[in-house]
Amino acid sequence: MCVLCSQMFTEIHWSERLLDPETVSQGAGETIRRQSRHGRTRLLGKVLAHYSLDVSDDWSAMNYVVGNRKGKQQVVGSVAELWQAAAKMAGRPLDPLDPALLQRLRTEPEA
Numbered sequence: 001m002c003v004l005c006s007q008m009f010t011e012i013h014w015s016e017r018l019l020d021p022e023t024v025s026q027g028a029g030e031t032i033r034r035q036s037r038h039g040r041t042r043l044l045g046k047v048l049a050h051y052s053l054d055v056s057d058d059w060s061a062m063n064y065v066v067g068n069r070k071g072k073q074q075v076v077g078s079v080a081e082l083w084q085a086a087a088k089m090a091g092r093p094l095d096p097l098d099p100a101l102l103q104r105l106r107t108e109p110e111a
Helices: 021-025 030-049 079-090 099-107
Strands: 053-057 064-068 073-076
Antiparallel strands (some): 064 073
């Protein structure tokens, strides 16, 4: 159990490769983990904006909160779960290789 957020670690998604359950349960490396997570969440946000969705971290930065612009939100535990929830909210499959999305990402200024 994580001492910082009181959540159980059962399985770590490959995208969270810096997470080691033993290390996190002791609170070590939290700054690096959150910085890495923040960068990943920003990129996910740019992709999901193309589908009129948004994403943020929960307060503990252990779960993602995906939402639509109508106020519906869902908490998910990994990037894999995020894609499924986002596709359901968008009402269509999400294609990360969509030419329009890739063009938007190429031309969008860095924040």
